[in-house]
Amino acid sequence: MEHEICIQCGAEVRPEEAYHVAEEAVCPSCAETDTVVCSYCGERIWRENDFGDSDTALCEACYTNHYTRCNQCGRLISFSAAYYQDEDEDEETPYCSACYHECGEAIHGYSYKPVPIFHGDAPMYMGVELEVDDGGKDPVKAKKILSIFNQTGEFGYIKSDGSLDDGLELVTHPCTLEAHMREVPWREALERFKALGYYSHQSSTCGLHVHVNRTFFGATQAEQDEKIGHVLYLFERFWQELLRFSRRTQRQVAQWAARYGYKDTGREIMEHAKKAYQGRYTCVNLTNTDTIEFRIFRGTLKYNTLIATLQLVEKLCNVAVSLSEERLQALSWSDIMLGIEPQRYPELVQYLKELRLYINAPVSVECEV
Template structure:
């Protein structure tokens, strides 16, 4: 006589052994097997639907979900850990991450759009451009605040974008597309952006976290690789030869400079400093960072929300580049700080004023305003 079984799910009688199925250590009938259970798409075992984690396309067991999957924060679909796109602590599928990226105003630190070059209408294509990274802190990593600042900068075109930065406590990084010095000075609404940032509670100079970084396109330093290397070596030599003056200009503390913008160390020949920098273990945390493929990054300056100081820093970078392009190694060896300062173009109005403020100019000092 055949043994009679009872379905553990619906309670029906199963008279034939070939009509029974075992799922999660329970005997069930064929109808319940077909209608109430599924095969986990990850481990391949059979489970009751009531113990599943599923979306429109995927059903997996709870154990596999806990160990290998997440739900998209936006659409709720199930994503394998290998395919998750993270925004902070929030997981997204590829499609939702792309949509979020387009909608939000604070991008991930690794966000790098295709650069758009901006020059004044009367400037030629060969005019050197600078990309600026200005860190601001204390006002919050707030998307609404970022939207407010972007609404000032990007009224007509996108000239600024904003990123998160793990080195900041409660802030963000304002990043410009590459712009000529004159565009930064006359067309870019930096002053309005800075004033609004201060009103929103942000600070830059008055923090221990913020820097002002300026990127110089390598291709703007020479039309051949060898020429670019020559100019970069002379920029490095200038920084090492006049470190005391540049450090005073930067407003950084010794501890901050050593941590975020360290010296490479003086050598008697520019090319020797360049080779030293290439072998350095400092990585990008050097006063002149040469680890980027397309740019040289000047990292020495402390952050600021004072337009005059900001613009003086950009004008100094431009003056150093011009100095390195126009002079030979031998001429730079003989050049004193006073020689450099006295040779500055009168068009560097903010730089000359700031040098006087810091008593780094051969002239009378002027009154200064407090930094933010």
């Protein structure tokens, strides 16, 4: 009787006792230690070529055509058992059932808009959109951020954003400046973003957008248009100073926050803005029903810069509402700086000094993140 030779150990094996991997014979002992059987197609393969796990052996072809792994825990899952986020239309990021139901609601789609929760009591409310990138569109990381951000109240949520390469957008509910400074745990959340590998200023894709309620500018449409026109006038009048404050490059501003163009009065700029529709990618976006959106600012994970930005927005809006068109035209940047109360806006004063935009001597500067 002819015998087959085991490809592994060289032992002679009777044909009826031999196992085969492709065309190569293997003795029973080597078959047990060095091979497995694909759970899907039944073919015997070398153990080192097993693409499955300890419970499910898979050849490469069956794994590629029928299986994937959970993006979070790495667990082997069949295509039919994989879960995907609603915004993951191309199904590029699979999750097992446990990870999906634990973390799946941490990242909402771009169009997600919950019923707003107002924090604080003041005429002006600000909603912040902070974009971060380079740390992953990861629901587990998002959940870690939210566990800090919402630890003492429901202050915000996280959305996906197609303008980001590999990041997230943290969105707050409407808060007064005092609430942002005293209640919202911005400092802790920004530190956690950094610890998880995210960037904002250092990533060219990120912005810091601030929404202000239109009702702050007046009770009627005409009143709102007049005072919002004053805001647009301030932006055109002091464009160079505000561009420096924003930390944006000219190219970034042209792409994400274009200016309307200088005219002699806020009323003329508002009329131009209404006639020449420019969409939402403007320095002050007017397309929202309930808010105007300040889009000029570059993203940041530096606490002082973020709070200073909110303080500047409040200051400019107060100037726009309180002054007449004639007084605005006579206003200088120094006048605005002299009107800043250091006790109310300490972060703003510090930031303005860092950028040499304040009336006093500049100070040392910490790096943006």
